[in-house]
Amino acid sequence: MWASDEKGQYRFECVGIKNNATRPITIYNVPYNTTSRKKFYDTLHRYETNPYGYVETVSGIHVTVTDEAGNPDPTAYDPIELNYDFIERDWREK
Numbered sequence: 001m002w003a004s005d006e007k008g009q010y011r012f013e014c015v016g017i018k019n020n021a022t023r024p025i026t027i028y029n030v031p032y033n034t035t036s037r038k039k040f041y042d043t044l045h046r047y048e049t050n051p052y053g054y055v056e057t058v059s060g061i062h063v064t065v066t067d068e069a070g071n072p073d074p075t076a077y078d079p080i081e082l083n084y085d086f087i088e089r090d091w092r093e094k
Contacts, residue, residue, distance in 0.1 A: 041091035050079045 004011040019025060035043075047054040052063045065076035 037088065038091045041086055041088060044086075045082075045091075048080070048082060050077065052077055053079075 001014040002012060052065065055061060055063055065073045067073055
């Protein structure tokens with residue numbers, strides 16, 4: 001079993017599967033979201049730079065972050081500047 005990208009730059013090969021579990025491996029029948037790689041990385045980047053804003057946008061749930069005294073923390077919603085990038089960088093291209 002193997003997988004590779006279209007250009008052949010990356011190739012991953014399964015050399016074995018070891019299962020020490022006492023129960024069988026189960027694949028559940030759950031619905032999956034259909035997306036593209038570009039949309040996936042865009043969404044992941046939005047989540048990692050502003051997790052509270054992302055949760056509110058996607059779910060409609062309001063998140064309130066407070067300090068130990070119970071006062072709201074207005075800086076909790078400031079976007080985070082990431083000090084890393086994904087291996088795949090073409091997702092930012094428009």
